[in-house]
Amino acid sequence: MTHESPGATVWLTGLPSAGKTTVALVAAERLRADGRRVEVLDGDEIRTFLSADLGFSRADRATQVARVGWIARLLARNGVLAFAPLVSPYAADRDALRAASDAEKLAFLEVYAAAPVEVCSDRDVKGLYAGQRAGAVSGLTGVDAPYEAPAAPDLVLRTHEEPVAASADRLLALLTERGLA
Numbered sequence: 001m002t003h004e005s006p007g008a009t010v011w012l013t014g015l016p017s018a019g020k021t022t023v024a025l026v027a028a029e030r031l032r033a034d035g036r037r038v039e040v041l042d043g044d045e046i047r048t049f050l051s052a053d054l055g056f057s058r059a060d061r062a063t064q065v066a067r068v069g070w071i072a073r074l075l076a077r078n079g080v081l082a083f084a085p086l087v088s089p090y091a092a093d094r095d096a097l098r099a100a101s102d103a104e105k106l107a108f109l110e111v112y113a114a115a116p117v118e119v120c121s122d123r124d125v126k127g128l129y130a131g132q133r134a135g136a137v138s139g140l141t142g143v144d145a146p147y148e149a150p151a152a153p154d155l156v157l158r159t160h161e162e163p164v165a166a167s168a169d170r171l172l173a174l175l176t177e178r179g180l181a
Helices: 020-033 043-049 058-077 091-103 117-123 128-133 164-177
Strands: 008-014 038-040 081-085 107-113 155-157
Touching: 008 020, 008 058, 008 091, 008 164, 020 038, 020 081, 020 164, 043 058, 058 081, 058 091, 091 107, 107 164, 155 164
Parallel strands: 008 081, 008 107, 038 081, 107 155
Antiparallel strands: none
């Protein structure tokens, strides 16, 4: 049996290896166990299947964010809680997502995984930081490309200071508080 709740976009932003996808997957698993309809729109998977034509230029990043935002709104309109863990380094792109959701009267939550670049570099889940140090990767967000931290996110997760389960708990508490869990 599914849980009838309004759909929403939960946009998780932060540096590569900050823990965005990990927290989203744990929260989604818990919500599904309670019968909630939820999807995780992983940025890397979407690049593989829907955005293979895009690189990492400013314009391509904006296009990727807009595409994922559109999918998230489509899901939200149909009562699905859509987690979107994407680096999405530019505030203007994230602000446009919130405005589009607001225009459709859909809930939009911005969640900032605020791990510092040193911690993300140590985690280096995808080998991006090592690649950047070796000169094989350029334009790495937070290292040699900009990252604009959210000015007023709905939630800040200090994923370097708490276990994944605690970050997921705080995210679920926010969703419950907003009537979305």
